[in-house]
Amino acid sequence: MKHKITIAFLFVATLLQAQVKELTLKDALQYALENKAEAQKAKLDVENSNHKIAEARSRALPQLSLNGTLSNNPILLQSALPGDIIGEPGTVVMVPFQQKWTSVGSASVTQAIFDQAVFTGLKAAKTTREFYTINQQLTEEQLIEAVSVNYLQIYVFKQKLSFVESNLKSTQKVRDIIKGQYDNGLAKKIDYNRISVKVSNLEANRQQFAKQLELQENTLKFFIGMPMTEKISIPKLNFEISAEAFTEEVKLDNRSEVLLLKKQEELLGLQKKYYQAEYYPTLSLDGSYGYQGLGKEFPLGATPQDQVYWSDFATLGLTMRIPVFNGFATRSRVRMAEVDLKKISEDIKETELALNYDFENAKTQMTNSIINVGTQKENVALAKEVMENTNNNYLNGLATLTDLLDSETALNEAQNAYTIAQYEYKLAEIQIIKSKGELKSLSK
Numbered sequence: 166m167k168h169k170i171t172i173a174f175l176f177v178a179t180l181l182q183a184q185v186k187e188l189t190l191k192d193a194l195q196y197a198l199e200n201k202a203e204a205q206k207a208k209l210d211v212e213n214s215n216h217k218i219a220e221a222r223s224r225a226l227p228q229l230s231l232n233g234t235l236s237n238n239p240i241l242l243q244s245a246l247p248g249d250i251i252g253e254p255g256t257v258v259m260v261p262f263q264q265k266w267t268s269v270g271s272a273s274v275t276q277a278i279f280d281q282a283v284f285t286g287l288k289a290a291k292t293t294r295e296f297y298t299i300n301q302q303l304t305e306e307q308l309i310e311a312v313s314v315n316y317l318q319i320y321v322f323k324q325k326l327s328f329v330e331s332n333l334k335s336t337q338k339v340r341d342i343i344k345g346q347y348d349n350g351l352a353k354k355i356d357y358n359r360i361s362v363k364v365s366n367l368e369a370n371r372q373q374f375a376k377q378l379e380l381q382e383n384t385l386k387f388f389i390g391m392p393m394t395e396k397i398s399i400p401k402l403n404f405e406i407s408a409e410a411f412t413e414e415v416k417l418d419n420r421s422e423v424l425l426l427k428k429q430e431e432l433l434g435l436q437k438k439y440y441q442a443e444y445y446p447t448l449s450l451d452g453s454y455g456y457q458g459l460g461k462e463f464p465l466g467a468t469p470q471d472q473v474y475w476s477d478f479a480t481l482g483l484t485m486r487i488p489v490f491n492g493f494a495t496r497s498r499v500r501m502a503e504v505d506l507k508k509i510s511e512d513i514k515e516t517e518l519a520l521n522y523d524f525e526n527a528k529t530q531m532t533n534s535i536i537n538v539g540t541q542k543e544n545v546a547l548a549k550e551v552m553e554n555t556n557n558n559y560l561n562g563l564a565t566l567t568d569l570l571d572s573e574t575a576l577n578e579a580q581n582a583y584t585i586a587q588y589e590y591k592l593a594e595i596q597i598i599k600s601k602g603e604l605k606s607l608s609k
Contacts, residue, residue, distance in 0.1 A: 194608035200390035207301035214294035221290035271455025281442035303421035415524035437502035527596035534590035541583035
């Protein structure tokens, strides 16, 4: 029975472990690009732009319509004619020129031969597709940046939790030693109380960091579009210091932010041309063909024997529209479009300045972070050595409990500072990668 319980326990443990998904940064980014709503909506915008092109193209194609009317005239309209036509000169005769029933069925077609607005609209639709394609790229880059930052924050909380657990274990060992000494009359109660308080504080910190880690993992799940019920595990990150950022300049030509604004500028230029197209004449070919039925009886399905007479008709012609004056409405729209172009030009300059500003700040931050990482790494090693020596000295009666507690606090502070330095370095590295327009490389 005992063996069966053990086997069942191992099976459940294995099953639970299998349900925990190890999530590397690359995995998290790929999951976000495939599942997050922002990424999916950006893809749908690109898909929708194809329909916009089809809509714009439709204006250059023949426009065909079918028309039908059926009219009943209870009171016929009459016209006054001279009586001479019926041999009664000097009189007026009222003659109806309508039938009680009229039915018309026709097909009409219109083909634009020249319409500058149609041609401009078609070009604008194609440019809109390019705009949404760049917008999709920018959306994905923004998502990659946000997910990467949140992923790194999980690493920070994991490190802090690991440090607290390690310090807790060593402090518990010291507490147990002091407890034994106190029971044997070799230590003071105040020392035991102080070390017990230290243990309690570390346990509280451990619980706090565990909850913060759980909250941060939930935040990451939200940013990548993962269900909250999914269990994830973050592997240890490898921090490699690289000087690549200092050998390359910022590349604005392939930055999605700049490309998007320039494409928007192109769209505004086409919008101006669209307004200017109102100055041009338009020419279209029109044609129609139909049947008309007239008679005293309901015409549908009737024949001349029913006193209903049918005849066909056709028309073919050209329609030209020449704009002359519309109260300066077109001129005002063109001038507003010119103002919009000037504004987008200023936006491009401001964006380029901001991107250069971010790049220079990222380089400075990376320089500081590299120095800080090295310094804090040395501080951790030194603080660990000091704590170990102090611990030995305390056990041999050569150091006070205050010295021991101070050394543990110093080690904890050094470890946290080292973790923050690593975090700041990675943030600066992300900004450097972003400034070169290579954020998507993180997901590959």
